[in-house]
Amino acid sequence: MSDAPAIATHDLRRTFKDVDAVRGVNLSIAPGEVFGFLGPNGAGKTTTVRMLCTLLPPTGGTATVAGLDVVRDAAQVRRSIGVALQEIGLDPVQSGRELLELQCGLYGIPAARARTRAQELLELVGLADVGERRTKTYSGGMKRRLDLASALVHEPQVLFLDEPTTGLDPASRRTVWDEVRRINEAGTTVFLTTQYLEEADQLCDRLAIIDAGTIVADGTPEELKARMGHDVVALTFDDPGNGTVTAAERAVAGLEGLERTVTERDGTALYVRDGAAAITEIVRLLDAAGLRAKTINLARPSLDDVFLQATGRRLEGAEKETAA
Amino acid sequence: MTEIALLARRSVREILRYPEATIPGLFIPLFFLAVNVGQVAKTFPSTTPFLHGQGYVAFQLPVSLMFAVATAASGLALVTEIDIGYFDKLLAAPIRRSSIIFGRLAADFVRGLVGSTFVLLAGFAFGAHIEAGPLGAVLLVFLAACFGVGYAGFGVLVALRTRNVQATNTSFLLFFPLLFLSPNFVPFDRLSPVMEALARANPVSYVIDGLRSLVIEGWEWDKLAYCTLVIVGLIAILTTLSLRAIEQYDR
Ligand SMILES: Nc1ncnc2c1ncn2[C@@H]1O[C@H](COP(=O)(O)OP(=O)(O)O)[C@@H](O)[C@H]1O
Ligand SMILES: [Mg+2]
Numbered sequence: 001m002s003d004a005p006a007i008a009t010h011d012l013r014r015t016f017k018d019v020d021a022v023r024g025v026n027l028s029i030a031p032g033e034v035f036g037f038l039g040p041n042g043a044g045k046t047t048t049v050r051m052l053c054t055l056l057p058p059t060g061g062t063a064t065v066a067g068l069d070v071v072r073d074a075a076q077v078r079r080s081i082g083v084a085l086q087e088i089g090l091d092p093v094q095s096g097r098e099l100l101e102l103q104c105g106l107y108g109i110p111a112a113r114a115r116t117r118a119q120e121l122l123e124l125v126g127l128a129d130v131g132e133r134r135t136k137t138y139s140g141g142m143k144r145r146l147d148l149a150s151a152l153v154h155e156p157q158v159l160f161l162d163e164p165t166t167g168l169d170p171a172s173r174r175t176v177w178d179e180v181r182r183i184n185e186a187g188t189t190v191f192l193t194t195q196y197l198e199e200a201d202q203l204c205d206r207l208a209i210i211d212a213g214t215i216v217a218d219g220t221p222e223e224l225k226a227r228m229g230h231d232v233v234a235l236t237f238d239d240p241g242n243g244t245v246t247a248a249e250r251a252v253a254g255l256e257g258l259e260r261t262v263t264e265r266d267g268t269a270l271y272v273r274d275g276a277a278a279i280t281e282i283v284r285l286l287d288a289a290g291l292r293a294k295t296i297n298l299a300r301p302s303l304d305d306v307f308l309q310a311t312g313r314r315l316e317g318a319e320k321e322t323a324a
Numbered sequence: 325m326t327e328i329a330l331l332a333r334r335s336v337r338e339i340l341r342y343p344e345a346t347i348p349g350l351f352i353p354l355f356f357l358a359v360n361v362g363q364v365a366k367t368f369p370s371t372t373p374f375l376h377g378q379g380y381v382a383f384q385l386p387v388s389l390m391f392a393v394a395t396a397a398s399g400l401a402l403v404t405e406i407d408i409g410y411f412d413k414l415l416a417a418p419i420r421r422s423s424i425i426f427g428r429l430a431a432d433f434v435r436g437l438v439g440s441t442f443v444l445l446a447g448f449a450f451g452a453h454i455e456a457g458p459l460g461a462v463l464l465v466f467l468a469a470c471f472g473v474g475y476a477g478f479g480v481l482v483a484l485r486t487r488n489v490q491a492t493n494t495s496f497l498l499f500f501p502l503l504f505l506s507p508n509f510v511p512f513d514r515l516s517p518v519m520e521a522l523a524r525a526n527p528v529s530y531v532i533d534g535l536r537s538l539v540i541e542g543w544e545w546d547k548l549a550y551c552t553l554v555i556v557g558l559i560a561i562l563t564t565l566s567l568r569a570i571e572q573y574d575r
Contacts, residue, residue, distance in 0.1 A: 081416075093334075098337070
C-alpha cells in the first residue's frame with residue numbers, strides 16, 4: 001500500500017459540451033511528494049483537480065487517489081483528502097473558528113476534539129486572534145490561510161491545492177509556501193496547481209506542465225531545466241520581423257556546442273554547452289551575416305524556458321513575476 | 325444524523341445573523357392582518373355566517389401564517405453558497421449529499437415555527453382566537469412550519485437546478501397565483517363557479533381551509549386530514565426532487 005502511488009491517473013479526460021478541457025492525462029505521484037501542476041489559465045488544472053477530488057466525474061480514463069478509485073470509491077476518497085479549491089469557498093456568515101469546528105464535525109471529529117483542533121489550526125495559520133471574526137471581514141491572504149486550515153482538519157493523506165497563492169502578495173505567498181512545506185514534512189502528499197514558475201521551482205519535488213488539456217513536459221524542476229541544455233544565450237533584435245530572427249538562427253546554425261534553438265517573439269534563445277565561450281562566437285557569426293543583436297543575455301535555463309519549449313509560448317505574466 | 329444537525333445549526337445561525345433575510349417577510353402577513361381589521365371587517369362583520377362569530381382577521385390568519393413561512397430565503401442562501409464555492413467544500417466532505425438538503429430544511433422548520441408563532445401572536449393582538457384551543461394553536465403553528473418546509477424545498481430545488489440567484493429569487497412569485505386561486509378571501513361556496521373549480525383543484529386551498537378550520541371552527545378532522553395530506557405530499561415531492569437534484573449535481 002505504501003509504495004502504491006498517492007495519485008495515479010490513466011488517460012484521464014473531461015469534456016464539457018464543446019470543450020475538451022482535459023485530454024488524456026497520465027500521472028503517477030508517489031506518497032510524500034509535492035507535485036506541481038503548472039499551466040496557464042484554461043489549461044485544465046482545475047478540471048483535473050475537481051476530478052481527483054470527486055467533485056466532477058471524468059468523461060474518460062481512470063484515476064485513483066490514496067489507492068481508491070475516484071468514481072467507484074468516491075466516499076472513501078473524500079475521507080482521505082483535503083481540498084482547497086481555486087475559488088476560496090468560505091462561508092461568510094460563520095467566524096473562522098466556527099467554520100473550522102463545523103468542518104471538523106463534517107469529518108466525524110467529536111465536538112470536544114473539534115474545539116482543540118480548530119484552535120490548533122488557527123494558531124498554525126496565524127489566525128488565532130481573529131478566529132472570532134466572521135470570515136467576510138478577512139483579507140485575501142487570511143481567507144486563503146483559513147481555507148488551507150479547513151482542508152487540514154482531518155490530517156489528510158493527500159492535499160489538493162488549486163492555485164493556492166494566486167492573487168496573494170509576496171509575503172502571504174511565502175507563508176503559504178512555508179505551510180505547504182510543513183504539511184508535507186508531516187507526511188502529506190501535496191498536489192498543487194500554479195501559474196507561477198517560481199512556485200513550481202521552489203516548492204515542488206516534481207511537476208508536470210499542462211497546456212490545452214495535455215501534459216507537455218514532466219519531471220523534477222532540475223531535470224526539466226537540464227533537458228533544455230546547459231546554458232541559454234537569449235538574443236533580441238530591434239527589428240525582429242522581416243526574417244531577422246530566422247536569418248540570425250541560420251547564421252548561428254553551425255555554432256559549436258549548440259543544443260537547441262527556440263524562437264521567441266522578439267528574438268531567439270540558443271541553448272549551448274558553454275555559454276560564456278559561445279558568446280564571442282555568436283557575435284562573430286551574426287556580424288558575418290550583417291546582423292546585430294539588441295541584447296544578449298546569458299543565463300541558466302529556467303522553467304520559463306521549459307515552458308516556452310514545450311508550448312511555444314511564455315507563461316503569461318512570467319516575466320513580470322521573475323522581475324518582482 | 326449528526327451531520328444534518330451540524331448543518332442545520334449552521335443554517336439557523338445564518339438566519340439569526342441575517343435577520344434582514346427573514347424580517348421583511350414578516351411585514352406582508354402583518355400588513356394583511358392590519359388591513360383586514362381596518363377595512364375589510366366593515367364588509368364582513370362578525371355576524372357573517374362563514375366567520376363563525378369571529379372577526380375577519382381570524383378568517384385571514386391562516387393566509388398570513390402561510391405568507392410568514394413561505395420564503396425563498398433557504399434557496400437563496402443555497403444558491404449564494406454555490407456561487408461562493410462553499411457548496412463545493414461541503415460536496416468534497418465525506419458526508420451524504422442529502423444531509424445538505426435535510427440540514428437546510430430543518431433550519432426552515434425552525435424558521436417556520438418562529439415566524440408563525442410571531443404572526444399568531446399578532447393575530448391574537450388583533451383580536452383573533454383559536455377555536456380549537458391551545459392544542460389547536462400548537463398544531464396550527466406546527467402545520468404552518470411544515471408548509472414552510474415544503475415551500476422552502478421549492479426554492480432549494482430551483483437553486484440546485486438553475487444555480488442562478490435571479491431565478492431562485494423570483495421563484496417565490498409562483499406562490500402568489502396559487503394563493504389567490506383559493507378560498508383566500510371567502511369560502512369555496514362563495515366563489516364564482518369557475519373560480520371555485522380552480523380553487524378546488526389547487527392544493528394550496530386545502531392548506532388554507534385546514535388551518536382556517538382550527539382558527540374558526542374547532543376540530544374539523546376531514547379538513548385537517550386534507551390539509552396534512554397536501555403538506556406531506558408537498559414535502560415528499562419537493563424533497564425527493566431536491567435530493568435527486570443534489571445527487572445529480574455535476575454527475
Ligand atoms: N463547467 C464547465 N463548463 C464548460 N467549460 C468548462 C467548465 N469548466 C471548465 N471549462 C473549460 O475547460 C477548460 C479548462 O478549464 P480549467 O480546468 O478551469 O483551467 P485552469 O484551471 O487550468 O485555468 C477551459 O477552456 C474552461 O473554459
Ligand atoms: Mg483553475
